[in-house]
Each structure stands twice: as structure tokens, then as C-alpha cells.
Amino acid sequence: MGTVLGLRSAGRTWALSSHGICYLGIAAITWGMIIQLEVSAWTYHYSDQGDYTWEQARNYCQTFFTDLVAIQNKQEIEHLNKSLPFYRHYYWIGIRKLSGTWTWVGTKKVLTKEAENWAAGEPNNRRSNQDCVEIYIKRLFESGKWNDEPCNRRKKALCYQASCQPFPCSQRGECVETIGSYRCECYSGFHGHECEDVVQCTELEPKGVQMNCSHPYGRFSYNSTCMFECQEGFERQGASTLRCLPSQQWSADTPMCTAITCPVLSAPDWGELNCSHLHGNFAFGSTCAFSCQTGFSLMGSESLQCMATGTWTGDTPHCEAITCPVLTAPEWGELNCSHLHGDFTFGSTCAFSCQTGFTLIGLKSRECMATGTWTGDAPRCEAITCPELSAPDWGGLNCSHLHGEFAFSSTCAFSCQTGFALMGPETRNCTATGTWTGNAPRCAAITCPVLSASDWGELNCSHIHGDFAFGSTCLFSCQMGFALMGSERRECTAMGTWTGNTPQCKAITCPVLSAPDQGKLNCSHLHGDFAFGSTCVFSCQMGFALVGPESRECTATGTWTGDAPHCEAVACPLLSAPDQGKLNCSHLHGNFTFGSTCAFSCQTGFTLMGPESLECTAMGTWTGDSPHCEAISCPELDPPSRSHLSCSHMYGNFTYNSTCTFSCEEGFVRMGAEVLWCAATGNWTRQPPVCAGMNGALLKQVLAYSSGTALAVAGLTLSGMLIALIAKRLSDREEKKKLLNPTSDLGSPGIFTNAAYDANL
Structure with a gap:
């Protein structure tokens, strides 16, 4: 067809090839140069010579490409837009209006x-005949956009060679x-990737x-179809056929086979009924054995089996009672x-x-x-007998028997010996x-008066x-x-009289009880004061608790149960003295x-912080909470100003025994005491000092403290250093006064005079 020139750049292959262009159904045949743009598998193609109607362009593309x-x-x-060259009439693409709808004709x-x-x-469909589409390539504006055009206009054919050939995507x-x-x-x-x-x-x-x-595509994969059947005696529950769907799910749940059931027995x-079930209650394969209770016999099959037809192998049996021989009434009986x-x-x-006068010998009833x-x-009837009689003591007996000794209709006569009388x-x-x-x-001797036991006694x-006749003895x-x-x-x-006199019973007594100290006694007496049966209850006054039994009882031995109780004062929790304090108690x-x-x-x-005294109450608690001692502040x-303060605190900030030292x-120069001490009165031993500069007023104060006359007599010249020294000694002298005579801090005169103090300096 021609020569192909190739150029590879940036991963794309550009090829120029010479092809003949054939217009199917048109006599004219035009040969020209074809430019091919190829990118990997899918390639674009266009012709650089001649312009074509949309139909011619498509025929061209389908002839040489896709x-x-x-x-x-x-x-x-x-x-x-980037790869194709600019052509004034642009390029046809594979979109056309079909039945009023824009459609990609290739797909x-x-x-x-x-x-x-x-x-x-x-x-815009101008003149209502713009049913084909061109693409603007390298147009100054709206480049790459589409425009609807009449299909008979001539433009370049823009083709593509499909990469989806011949059998792509695994045909899936x-x-x-x-x-x-x-x-x-x-x-x-x-x-x-390839399906x-x-x-x-x-x-x-x-x-x-x-x-x-x-399994058309593999075991248990898409479109796998499984059919299910049940064995004899079972029926299917669910779908008979399952298919694997694209959703990876089966078209229905897996069916089950359930045993065919027989009527419930x-x-x-x-x-009684005893069944074994292989596949469910009263289902195919179930076997039921029949038995009868004691005294009954089974009439029919001993066992039945559920068949695949849903019926039992026979009829249900029944139980009949076992028979005994027929009985008859005994002689003289019913x-x-x-x-x-x-x-x-x-x-x-x-x-x-x-019958009357006869008694049954044997069982009163018999059971089959x-x-x-x-x-x-089998029982029998015999004449009823009476207990055999005997002569009473000191007497005689004479009997006649019609139906046997001492039997029904027998008669007996009684008599007594001399000295006894017949009673009856x-x-x-x-x-x-x-x-x-x-x-x-009976033949009874002469009787004495009937005796009876005394109260609380026995006879x-x-x-x-x-009873109570001659010869009777009573204890x-x-x-x-x-x-x-x-007696x-x-x-x-x-003679019909008793020996001795009638005795009596008297309750045994216990020792008399008394109430415990700080307690009470409450007694109940059944048979006399502090006698057998007496009960005494003990209690204590408020504030005291009973130690020992709450009650004591007088026993038959004349002693009291338990030991004597006593009352002890109720105890409160132990108290202790507070820190820095004392504890003084009185105990009753x-x-x-x-x-x-x-x-x-x-x-x-x-x-003291809290109550000054506490008292132990009858409830075992104190009248308040324990107090505590706090240091006086x-x-x-x-x-x-111009000073430093350093304090030490024993019991809390600025409290008793706190000591504060001042420095300038x-x-x-410090004017006043160097050390202040917090006294038990809640006051400091001195007024706080002050720090003053060395001026004339201070010098006068120094001279007043230091006896300036004496200094003048000595002929001393006061210098700034000397004044400072004197002021320091004055301050130290005040501190020594406090230490030598601390009572002077409280307002009373000291034990040292100024002269004596000066001497100590």
C-alpha cells in the first residue's frame, strides 16, 4: 500500500503510511497518504488527502480500521487536539442523530x-438537517469542542483502530x-483485569x-447450580435448586431434609409407650414399644415402626385386665x-x-x-366366742355351753366365799x-374410805x-x-379404817434475797415468800449496769439458780490531758x-479551747467533746523601716514564746530593744525598735542616755564613729536590762539601777 515512516517520542509511536481509500458503493477511488497516530494498543488514524462526507468517512474508517x-x-x-494537524474543515467523529437521539455509532x-x-x-440544527458531528482541532477558540453539521459536507475522517480485538475480556x-x-x-x-x-x-x-x-466456571462459583434430593422417608424443606449469584450469595438458603412424620401415638x-426417634418425634424410623401396667395384658403388636409412607406398621394395641377365678360366699356368710x-x-x-353370731376367720377381703x-x-365363718371366764378371787364359776365353750349363747353363774360379797x-x-x-x-373385801393425794403430793x-379395800396399802x-x-x-x-393421819406437802424454802447496791429487787412467789418456784428479778439504777443474771429462781433443792448479781457504774471512754494542759478528775x-x-x-x-469540765453520763458518754490548749497569740x-526582722516560733506564728530579733x-542605728519575746499575757516584752540616721536629734538622745557631762569632763571628742558606738551600747544596755530583769517588761520596776546597769556595760 505504500511506505510507513515511524517516529517514537514520549512513549507514543507516530506512523505515516500510504493507503488506498475506497468508497464503497461509489465509482470514484482516491489514493492518498494516511497519517496514523498510535498510542499503545488503541490507535487513531486520519487521511491527509481529500475531504469526505460523513458516510464516506465512516466507510473509509470501517474499511481500513474499526x-x-x-x-x-x-x-x-x-x-x-494536541496530536492532530489543523484542517480548515475539521474532522468527522462517530456521533450521529438516530431517531432524534445523538448516538455513538461504533458502540x-x-x-x-x-x-x-x-x-x-x-x-443548533440549522435548517433541521444537521445530524452529524465534527470536532474542532486547533481552532483559535473552543478548540476540541463539537459542532453539529449537515452530513453531506466534506471533512477529514478521524478513525480509530480498536484494541479490543479479537476476543478481549475473556469473553466475560x-x-x-x-x-x-x-x-x-x-x-x-x-x-x-481481563474478567x-x-x-x-x-x-x-x-x-x-x-x-x-x-460448575460451568469452577467449583461453587458464579452460575454454579446445585440440585438437592432427599432419601426415602425424608422430605425437602426449601428450594430444590440453588444458583451462585453475582453477589457471591446463593439464590436461596440451603435446604434441609426432614423426616416424614407419622401420626402421634x-x-x-x-x-405405657416407649419410643426411640432417629430423625425426630414420631418421624420416619421411629420405633415405639407398647407395654401394659401391672395387672394388664397387651392385646396387639408389641411395637410399631413409622414407615416412609408416614404410616405405622400396624394398629395401636390396647391393654386388658387379667382375670381371676370366680369367688363364692362362705357357709354362714356373704x-x-x-x-x-x-x-x-x-x-x-x-x-x-x-351372719349374726358368727365371726369371720381369715381375710375380710380378697383382691384379684x-x-x-x-x-x-378363702375365709370361713365360725360362731363368735366370748372371752374365757374364770371364777373371781374368793369366788366360784358354773357355765353351760350351747355352741362350744364360752361361745355364742353360753351362760355362766358366779358365787363368793364366806367373808366376801359379790359385786356385780x-x-x-x-x-x-x-x-x-x-x-x-368380783368378790370384794370390806372397803375403807377412798384416799386422795394432798396438794402438791402424790398417792x-x-x-x-x-381399791381401798382390806389389805390395801397407800404410800x-x-x-x-x-x-x-x-404419815x-x-x-x-x-375394820374399814386407815392407820395413821392424813399427811400434807409444804414448799421447800430458799434463803431470803436482798437487792444489790445501787439496784432493785422484784420477786414473785408462787408457794410462799422465797419458796420453791419463787422468781426474783434484779435491776440497777440509772447509770449502773447489771453484772450477773437478771433473774434467779428458787429450786427444788432450796437453793437459788445462778450467783448473786451486782450493779456496776456505766463506763465512759478514758480521757487524757490535752497537749500543754492538765487533767483533774473526781470519780464517784x-x-x-x-x-x-x-x-x-x-x-x-x-x-483552753472547749468546755472546762466534762461529766460521764448514765449513757456512757461524756457531756461534750474533749477540749484542747492553744498557744496565746x-x-x-x-x-x-530600714530594718530586718527574724523570728522563731515554738507554738505558732507570733504566739507564746515566739522570739523576734531586729537589725538595722x-x-x-537601732533605737530600742534588739529582741522581743511574746509573753503569756499576749503582749510583747517591749515596743518594736526603730532605725534612725545619725542626726542632731539622735545625738541629743545619745547624750541623754550616756551622761554627756561625764563625757565632757573626760575631754572626749564625739565623732560619728563614737556616736554610733554609743547608740549601739545604749541599745545593748536595754536588751541586757530585759534579760537581767524580765519582769520590768511587764511594767514593774527592775532589780537593777541605772548605775548598776551602767557598771555592767
Whole structure:
């Protein structure tokens, strides 16, 4: 076709090639030079000879390349405007109005609002025939913009050679051309640069479900399809088919196979049901065993199994009661039966009874057992017997028997020996109830008056021939805590009288109790003052606490329970003297107890803060809080002008025993005491000194203190140094006065005279 010239610059390849241009369907054929702009995979092409209508331009591009250029972004526009040469009629691009809509003909995609790149006022569609689009290249203004034009005008063809050939994007996506390359817009379910990767879903691992899968793109990946079936006896719960979606999710939840269920079984009346379930209650494979309670037998299958059809292998069995032999009434007797589950079957109970005058020998009732037998043996009826009678002491017995000895209708006659009298009926008959008529007679000796125990006493008698009769002996005793007063033993004589006199019981006494000191005594007496049963309660006056038992009781031994209590004064917490103070207490009932009074005071130089005295109350607390001693304060000192102040404080700033020392700056003389001390009165021992310069007034003051006459007689000449020395000695002399006679600081005369003080200087 021609010669190709190539030039590589800044990563782009420029090629010139000679091609023939063929217009399909047009007789004319034009040959010319074709200029090719290539950037990596996607290349732009244009012809440098001849102008073409839009259709001719497209035919040209489709013949030698792919199509008229389809611009996808502004970067392409910038690249084309920079790379293409300027042509007066500009270039056709692959946009055309189809059915009134601007469309990229190469990709058949509608031009979106966001992708529009029209020049100002365009498209204007003049004369309603501007259906094709040109791009301004290297125009003086609005270069790179689009303009709608009539399709029959002639312009340069701007083509592109697609890089998406022949089978891009693994045939799993749409190839989108980009500058210098292309990108793949993958179809749903695929991803990767060439859409080579497929979306993966989680691997399915169903339990109890048969799964059959097809994987067109790999195991459990996009479009994998799995079908599910259940084994015999099971039915599926959920979708039969699952497909892996582009979202990496399955189209439905994994189905399950649940066992087919049979009708719920219940235990038969008087029976039990025991089931084993492999796949769920009363479901396929479940086996149920039937049994009957004791006394019943199973009628039907012992076990049933749930089949795959949802039915049981047989009918539900039932329980029937076991039968016993039929019973009959005994001779001289009757039979009365109750049947729970049928005549003479398990649980039936038969009661036996006899006619009047006869008694049942054997069980009163028999029950049909689970073994099909009756409990016990068959009973019988025998004539009722009365207790065997015997002659009373000192008497005789004569009986006649119709139905056996001492049985129903027997009669017995009684008699007594000489000296005894019959007490009761002379004859007795055996009745149908098995008892004798009347009471048993006896032959009793002559009786004495009935004795009774005295109050708080007991009576114990032995009777040989009857209660309180001849030969009876009675012993008397008293209850615990009481003593017997009188005869201990009495006997019934043949005359019907008792020996001795009637005794009495008197309560045992305890020693008399008295109230403890500072206490009270309150007693209750059941049987006399301070006697057995007496109880005494002890209490203490206010301020005292009871030590020992609160109450004592007089015991049967004549002694009191517990030890004698006493009252002790209530104690308060121990007190101690405050710092720099004293403690003076008086105790009425013991150290720091109820009634104790403590007075507080402070040492010299200190004052008491709080109550001066405290008293221990009956509640065991003091009448107030403990006081404390605080040092007496003196007025706070400030250093005078031209001076320095140095203080030491023992008990607090400017308090008792604080000492302050004054000094003057150089060139000044201290007038007054050098050291001040805070006294117990709350006053300083001196007035604060002052610092003064060496002037005439000071000199006069110095002379007054130093006896100027004496200095003149001595013929001394006062100099500035001498005046300072004298002032210093005057100040020192005042301080020595204070130290030698501190009472003078309090306003009383000192023990030293001025002459004596001067001598000490």
C-alpha cells in the first residue's frame, strides 16, 4: 500500500503510511497518504488527502480500521487536539442523530448528558438537517469542542483502530477503549483485569441432603447450580435448586431434609409407650414399644415402626385386665364384690361377712392380683366366742355351753366365799357381738374410805382385794420442791379404817434475797415468800449496769439458780490531758464511770479551747467533746523601716514564746530593744525598735542616755564613729536590762539601777 515512516517520542509511536481509500458503493477511488497516530494498543488514524462526507468517512474508517472515532473522555479530546494537524474543515467523529437521539455509532451507545462536549450554542440544527458531528482541532477558540453539521459536507475522517480485538475480556465482559489501552467492564459474576476471575460462593456442605452440582466456571462459583434430593422417608424443606449469584450469595438458603412424620401415638389406657426417634418425634424410623401396667395384658403388636409412607406398621394395641377365678360366699356368710375393670378381673375386690353370731376367720377381703390369683386364702365363718371366764378371787364359776365353750349363747353363774360379797351380776351370757352381758363380778373385801393425794403430793397404793379395800396399802409422797408433813404409809384394816393421819406437802424454802447496791429487787412467789418456784428479778439504777443474771429462781433443792448479781457504774471512754494542759478528775463509782467529773486547764501561755469540765453520763458518754490548749497569740510584728526582722516560733506564728530579733541597715542605728519575746499575757516584752540616721536629734538622745557631762569632763571628742558606738551600747544596755530583769517588761520596776546597769556595760 505504500511506505510507513515511524517516529517514537514520549512513549507514543507516530506512523505515516500510504493507503488506498475506497468508497464503497461509489465509482470514484482516491489514493492518498494516511497519517496514523498510535498510542499503545488503541490507535487513531486520519487521511491527509481529500475531504469526505460523513458516510464516506465512516466507510473509509470501517474499511481500513474499526470505525469513526468514539470519544469516551476529556483526556482523549485533549490528546487528539494536541496530536492532530489543523484542517480548515475539521474532522468527522462517530456521533450521529438516530431517531432524534445523538448516538455513538461504533458502540451503539446513547450520548449521555455528562459526556457532552458541545461548543457554545451547539447543537443548533440549522435548517433541521444537521445530524452529524465534527470536532474542532486547533481552532483559535473552543478548540476540541463539537459542532453539529449537515452530513453531506466534506471533512477529514478521524478513525480509530480498536484494541479490543479479537476476543478481549475473556469473553466475560465488555471491552471499553481507553487512551493507550482498554479496560474490561466485566459481566455480572466476573472480575479481574481481563474478567478472568469468577465470583466465588461459599462451598455448600448440606447435612442429610443429597446434592448434585454443575460448575460451568469452577467449583461453587458464579452460575454454579446445585440440585438437592432427599432419601426415602425424608422430605425437602426449601428450594430444590440453588444458583451462585453475582453477589457471591446463593439464590436461596440451603435446604434441609426432614423426616416424614407419622401420626402421634399415645400410650393405651393402663399402658405405657416407649419410643426411640432417629430423625425426630414420631418421624420416619421411629420405633415405639407398647407395654401394659401391672395387672394388664397387651392385646396387639408389641411395637410399631413409622414407615416412609408416614404410616405405622400396624394398629395401636390396647391393654386388658387379667382375670381371676370366680369367688363364692362362705357357709354362714356373704360375699360383696366391686369390679374396676370387669367381673373378677385385676383390681376387683371382694369383701366377706358372716351372719349374726358368727365371726369371720381369715381375710375380710380378697383382691384379684396381676398374676390372676386372689390374695390370701378363702375365709370361713365360725360362731363368735366370748372371752374365757374364770371364777373371781374368793369366788366360784358354773357355765353351760350351747355352741362350744364360752361361745355364742353360753351362760355362766358366779358365787363368793364366806367373808366376801359379790359385786356385780350373778350370771353373764355370751352375746352375738362376742361380749358377755353385764360386767365381770368380783368378790370384794370390806372397803375403807377412798384416799386422795394432798396438794402438791402424790398417792401410790397397792390393793390386794380391791381399791381401798382390806389389805390395801397407800404410800404418800410430795412433788419436787415440796416436803411431806405427816404419815408416809397408811393401811386399810379389817375394820374399814386407815392407820395413821392424813399427811400434807409444804414448799421447800430458799434463803431470803436482798437487792444489790445501787439496784432493785422484784420477786414473785408462787408457794410462799422465797419458796420453791419463787422468781426474783434484779435491776440497777440509772447509770449502773447489771453484772450477773437478771433473774434467779428458787429450786427444788432450796437453793437459788445462778450467783448473786451486782450493779456496776456505766463506763465512759478514758480521757487524757490535752497537749500543754492538765487533767483533774473526781470519780464517784470508779475511774471514768457514771458520775465521774474531769476539769481541764492549760499551762502558762496557753488558753483552753472547749468546755472546762466534762461529766460521764448514765449513757456512757461524756457531756461534750474533749477540749484542747492553744498557744496565746501576740500582735503580729512587721519590720520597721530600714530594718530586718527574724523570728522563731515554738507554738505558732507570733504566739507564746515566739522570739523576734531586729537589725538595722548599714548607716542606721537601732533605737530600742534588739529582741522581743511574746509573753503569756499576749503582749510583747517591749515596743518594736526603730532605725534612725545619725542626726542632731539622735545625738541629743545619745547624750541623754550616756551622761554627756561625764563625757565632757573626760575631754572626749564625739565623732560619728563614737556616736554610733554609743547608740549601739545604749541599745545593748536595754536588751541586757530585759534579760537581767524580765519582769520590768511587764511594767514593774527592775532589780537593777541605772548605775548598776551602767557598771555592767
